[in-house]
Amino acid sequence: MKSEKKNQFNLIELAGDYSEILISLRRVGLSDYESKAYIALVAQGHGTAEEVARIGGIPRTSSYKTLESLRSKGFIRMNESRPALFYPVSPAELKKTITEAIGKAFDILENLHGVLSEKGMPQLVYTIMGKDKILAKIGEMLDGATARFFLSTPSMAPIRTLHSQRFREAVNRGVEVIIVAEPFVKVPDCTRVHRRSDLIATDVISDGRTALIASPDYSICGYSDNPFLVGHLEVFMLSPLHEAHPPEARS
């Protein structure tokens, strides 16, 4: 046995590291039972539920649900024999996928750093949750529009159903209503329509003063009346429209 292999195997360190490993596995979303079961499988190489329970120190009848949860979380694989056999996904493989996913989230957050900073921008982005509230806010923004209203959404029906009257009134009072919708989707009254097939979120801008961005299912949105933010967003959203093929002129 090569010396580096002897150095690798160290049950003494294991006793010391065991609770540290449990803490780390807890940190990546496993319960105590799941952590113990996973460690047992790694140490054993593979095993039945009864073996995992015994090695890991968890109750046998609890081990079945524990192992099913581990499987659904991608930590282990199973062979549906009788008794079922379980195999760990290698720690090296899990390290890669888990640290990459966590790293990606922090990278996104890093880009977010200071975005809503108060430096010269007192207004903030408000989180609104709940489809009813979000659709109501869109209605308020439409009613409040005096010059220009922009809407881009992959899910037009809820807005059209609820606010078709408001769209008509806005067009009638001279608001330039610009809508970006998916092909063949019925739209409410408006000044211009653009058709795109790659819409992913609902975006609303009213008079370049207020803006709202909602998830596709309207479950959550960010709303802002921050002039810098809204102005920036308006440029971002409207620039591509000037470069696209001419829109359908309406009303």
Next chain:
Amino acid sequence: MKSEKKNQFNLIELAGDYSEILISLRRVGLSDYESKAYIALVAQGHGTAEEVARIGGIPRTSSYKTLESLRSKGFIRMNESRPALFYPVSPAELKKTITEAIGKAFDILENLHGVLSEKGMPQLVYTIMGKDKILAKIGEMLDGATARFFLSTPSMAPIRTLHSQRFREAVNRGVEVIIVAEPFVKVPDCTRVHRRSDLIATDVISDGRTALIASPDYSICGYSDNPFLVGHLEVFMLSPLHEAHPPEARS
């Protein structure tokens, strides 16, 4: 504003990524409130509890406990003014520390891979928890020793208190009792004592057939009667004793 900065700032992607970030932060041990509070602080740069609550969409009175928890978890720092000001630890910094800790745990697990494999070794390591059970097992191992008993521990008193009679009886029936203890620590009857000051875990080997390794506080241990494992451990534990300065001969 340089184009790459414009690309960085993307509230549209934020709406889409927001729940993904929440999931990832949940994965590294934050509750929903903590995740939302942290995201709000990252976006805002810094803020009061009231601001964090408003931006993050959590109840104001809940935000104090949430922020205190984030602080204790190392995600944010606070300035104890009135009102208190909170600052996020940068996502880049957290990414580094969290992925390193997780990576280290998986590295330890990788070394553990297959250690208890059944290939030719039917016996296993059993986890025993609870000081009483562990001390009782040590007593059983001592009573069962016929030729050689090895004990190394940074915490001798509990074993001496409970098992001094057993040590005497073992020595009297001809068992070679080898003890490794810290300097100046009183030891029970034995054949040889070695003094070391770097002991970290309690290690017991009986006749080269059974072995036990316990955490320093006796809260958890691994016990094995696997001949390969115990034999390997015995070599590991006893080799350094042959190279050390001569032990105190006893009895």
Next chain:
DNA sequence: ACTTATGTCGCTTTGTTAGCTACAAGATTA
């Protein structure tokens, strides 16, 4: 046919989180 092994289900207990109200203390304003 009986026994053992395997697996599922449902229950209780405990702990955590979400969410809120009540209220005290400090700061600000009139």
Next chain:
DNA sequence: TAATCTTGTAGCTAACAAAGCGACATAAGT
């Protein structure tokens, strides 16, 4: 100085998840 507002703490309830176990059904082995 008194009133009001802001900040912060404490404690409560409800919901949910996890720990832990017993009862029991089914499959496999003897």
